[in-house]
Amino acid sequence: MAVDASFPIPGAVRLDDAQQALLRLLQSAPTHLSGAHLADRLGLSRTAVWKRIERLRTLGYQVEGSPRLGYRLAPEQDLLLPEDVLTGLPLQWLRGPVHHFVSLPSTNDAAKVLARQGAPEGTLVLAETQSAGRGRLGRTWESPPGTGIYLTLVLRPSLPPAELPKLTLLAAVAVVEAIQAATGLHTGIKWPNDILWQGKKLGGILTEMETESDIIFHVVLGVGLNVNTPAFPAPLAGIATSLASTGQTYSRLALVRAWLSAMDDLYGRFLRQEFAAILDRWRQLAVTLGQTVTIRRGDQIKTGLALDVAPDGALLLARADGTVERILSGEIQQASPSG
Numbered sequence: 001m002a003v004d005a006s007f008p009i010p011g012a013v014r015l016d017d018a019q020q021a022l023l024r025l026l027q028s029a030p031t032h033l034s035g036a037h038l039a040d041r042l043g044l045s046r047t048a049v050w051k052r053i054e055r056l057r058t059l060g061y062q063v064e065g066s067p068r069l070g071y072r073l074a075p076e077q078d079l080l081l082p083e084d085v086l087t088g089l090p091l092q093w094l095r096g097p098v099h100h101f102v103s104l105p106s107t108n109d110a111a112k113v114l115a116r117q118g119a120p121e122g123t124l125v126l127a128e129t130q131s132a133g134r135g136r137l138g139r140t141w142e143s144p145p146g147t148g149i150y151l152t153l154v155l156r157p158s159l160p161p162a163e164l165p166k167l168t169l170l171a172a173v174a175v176v177e178a179i180q181a182a183t184g185l186h187t188g189i190k191w192p193n194d195i196l197w198q199g200k201k202l203g204g205i206l207t208e209m210e211t212e213s214d215i216i217f218h219v220v221l222g223v224g225l226n227v228n229t230p231a232f233p234a235p236l237a238g239i240a241t242s243l244a245s246t247g248q249t250y251s252r253l254a255l256v257r258a259w260l261s262a263m264d265d266l267y268g269r270f271l272r273q274e275f276a277a278i279l280d281r282w283r284q285l286a287v288t289l290g291q292t293v294t295i296r297r298g299d300q301i302k303t304g305l306a307l308d309v310a311p312d313g314a315l316l317l318a319r320a321d322g323t324v325e326r327i328l329s330g331e332i333q334q335a336s337p338s339g
């Protein structure tokens with residue numbers, strides 16, 4: 001495999017320029033392209049083309065070959081090439097650059113390395129698969145190749161660290177709005193930032209930051225979304241889902257672009273002090289407000305009525321003794337209609 005030694009993350013695998021050019025040619029063709037045609041367009045021998053195609057296949061790309069017709073991308077190959085991500089999107093804040101990897105341990109970890117090296121706000125790290133994808137609360141994030149979205153955005157807001165949960169909430173709103181725009185499906189949010197579809201987890205957000213003198217130095221905001229994942233291994237099968245559970249497949253590129261558009265808009269509004277309106281939208285999308293919930297944080301378990309979310313993102317939990325508790329982090333394990 002083409003392990004990229006120039007990128008300072010062990011295990012990072014990227015497409016080289018020739019592989020990208022080959023994919024681009026195959027993508028642009030409505031039908032098969034002969035080895036001779038590809039060789040001519042790329043200025044390579046037919047053997048060199050064949051070798052590159054073999055390498056793409058090793059990397060997980062589905063390139064079909066027919067001795068009579070030549071090569072084509074399998075119709076089910078959902079291509080996510082870096083140059084397509086931002087093209088034509090009128091973004092104000094999140095304008096790249098885009099770093100695309102065939103494989104990374106974790107896009108959040110790669111984004112942290114880039115951010116420490118001075119990567120600008122709006123830097124996007126995308127991976128086709130992650131070997132050590134991380135979820136909240138120290139969990140693993142299953143990241144099978146080519147079927148999900150695994151991305152991390154670098155943000156550099158000049159804010160105190162206590163403002164971080166607001167960014168996570170607005171990113172969740174952006175995910176729900178992007179799914180609606182790209183697929184027409186109406187998903188919901190479970191506090192703090194699980195994306196739910198038909199009661200199961202479709203996606204999540206992992207926001208991490210580094211601070212300097214009590215000001216955020218940079219934020220890495222990671223999004224994982226199960227798009228065309230056909231099935232999940234036990235024990236995930238009972239709690240996780242993907243958009244493909246509708247029986248259709250969806251373009252990851254369209255979803256990433258829709259998320260960037262929604263995120264750019266919401267981030268701009270956040271910087272213009274319009275977070276209250278974003279929080280109202282979050283409330284509309286929240287599926288657990290008004291329900292009796294059980295929340296776990298480490299060994300602690302608390303039950304109460306999920307009243308509302310506070311302006312700083314804390315969940316307001318009405319306990320049986322009449323007190324209202326602010327819950328800053330944890331996981332809702334169970335929810336049921338109150339009353």
Ligand code: BTN
Binds near residue numbers: 109149150225
């Ligand atoms: C959660 O537990 O709900 C958050 C999951 C976040 C997963 C994403 S996938 C892209 C980014 N890189 C990671 O290692 N994690 C996040």
